[in-house]
Amino acid sequence: MDDQSREINRPIGEYIGILAVDVHGFSKHNNVQQQTIVEVLADVLQQATIRTGLRSDWDDRFRAHRGDGYLMSVPQDLVAVVVDRFFDALQAELRRRAPQLRTNDITLRLRASLHLGPVRAFDALLTDSPSGRIMVDVGRMVDAKSVKALLDHSDPAVTHVAVVISSSVMDEVVAAGHTARQRTEFVQAPLEVDAKEYSGVGYLRVPAPSGELLRSGLLSGQPEPEPDGGVAPSSGVQNNLHGYARNVIQTGAMGDFTDQSARSNGGIAVSGSNNTTAGRDIDRSQNKQEFSGRFHTRGDSNFSPSSGRRVGSGNTAEEQ
Numbered sequence: 001m002d003d004q005s006r007e008i009n010r011p012i013g014e015y016i017g018i019l020a021v022d023v024h025g026f027s028k029h030n031n032v033q034q035q036t037i038v039e040v041l042a043d044v045l046q047q048a049t050i051r052t053g054l055r056s057d058w059d060d061r062f063r064a065h066r067g068d069g070y071l072m073s074v075p076q077d078l079v080a081v082v083v084d085r086f087f088d089a090l091q092a093e094l095r096r097r098a099p100q101l102r103t104n105d106i107t108l109r110l111r112a113s114l115h116l117g118p119v120r121a122f123d124a125l126l127t128d129s130p131s132g133r134i135m136v137d138v139g140r141m142v143d144a145k146s147v148k149a150l151l152d153h154s155d156p157a158v159t160h161v162a163v164v165i166s167s168s169v170m171d172e173v174v175a176a177g178h179t180a181r182q183r184t185e186f187v188q189a190p191l192e193v194d195a196k197e198y199s200g201v202g203y204l205r206v207p208a209p210s211g212e213l214l215r216s217g218l219l220s221g222q223p224e225p226e227p228d229g230g231v232a233p234s235s236g237v238q239n240n241l242h243g244y245a246r247n248v249i250q251t252g253a254m255g256d257f258t259d260q261s262a263r264s265n266g267g268i269a270v271s272g273s274n275n276t277t278a279g280r281d282i283d284r285s286q287n288k289q290e291f292s293g294r295f296h297t298r299g300d301s302n303f304s305p306s307s308g309r310r311v312g313s314g315n316t317a318e319e320q
Helices: 003-008 031-052 076-102 133-142 145-152 167-174 212-216
Strands: 014-023 063-065 069-074 110-119 161-166 187-193 198-205 240-242 269-271 309-311 317-319
Touching: 014 031, 014 076, 014 133, 031 069, 031 076, 069 076, 069 133, 076 110, 076 161, 076 167, 110 133, 110 145, 110 167, 133 161, 133 187, 133 198, 145 161, 145 187, 145 198, 161 167, 167 198
Parallel strands: 110 161
Antiparallel strands: 014 069, 014 110, 063 069, 161 198, 187 198, 240 269, 309 317
16 A cells, blocks of 8 residues: 555544533532532542443543543443433432532533544543544534523423433434334434534433423423524514404515504404414415405505505505
8 A cells, every 4th residue: 555545544433432521500600619510520420330330341431521521432332321321320310419519509410412423543541632523523512502401491409411412323323223212212403502603413312301391392492493594583573462353364564564463343452563363253265365344554555466456545445
């Protein structure tokens, strides 16, 4: 093999699982509390591996402390065990310690992400040696808005862990049948980190959901996606309905008008500009609109693409 081929055909690295764990709300604690969290976190992770039965397999693996979190390698054949048991063991260990930590006004909750793929230059003896896209992405995943929202919308005294796994873990481990857990135990969600210009897709799970997560599901409180084209939704659209409904129709924005309000003599008022209809006796036939009564305008109006209505000299809508 010539020198040029050696330069091009570089090894892809070891195919391995990478687990990232990050403390949620770390900066809200003072210096003394943060130091306590750092000291407790290492033991929490160790106890969780013991509960899972993985300690002997992880003792010689790569682990790196990242200030308010840890980055750890997972042998490929143990990724399924992590999916099935580790996150629940982590939840159990944190809940066990929570009462004691609360006496010092400390709330220890963790976000965790699990990825699977090739990692180059892996050396268990050098804490900063792994490199590659997998290492970058797993750190972005744990910081995603959708993962943070899971803890923001749950009870901090009950829900201590929020998990996201990558598409590769889902496809190659869970959906492939290597875990006891099923695909339906996870919820697909977009992953975004604005400050780091990252976007992707992950699969969410919470070992012990509570609060809003129980009432409305794991996607409760998730950041709203932007409409196609990246245009942010208008902040001025509002529709209000009052009273009981009878024969009220409200259209969307027409021309420069942004508020097409309507009130019926049946006692219901509708205001706003977002294509709202209300009422008991509205004909819902396709491509058909019916309006009763007189319509007074203050300028040109078009009630539908083919209504044939026009504005008369007296500013009253008349049949053409």
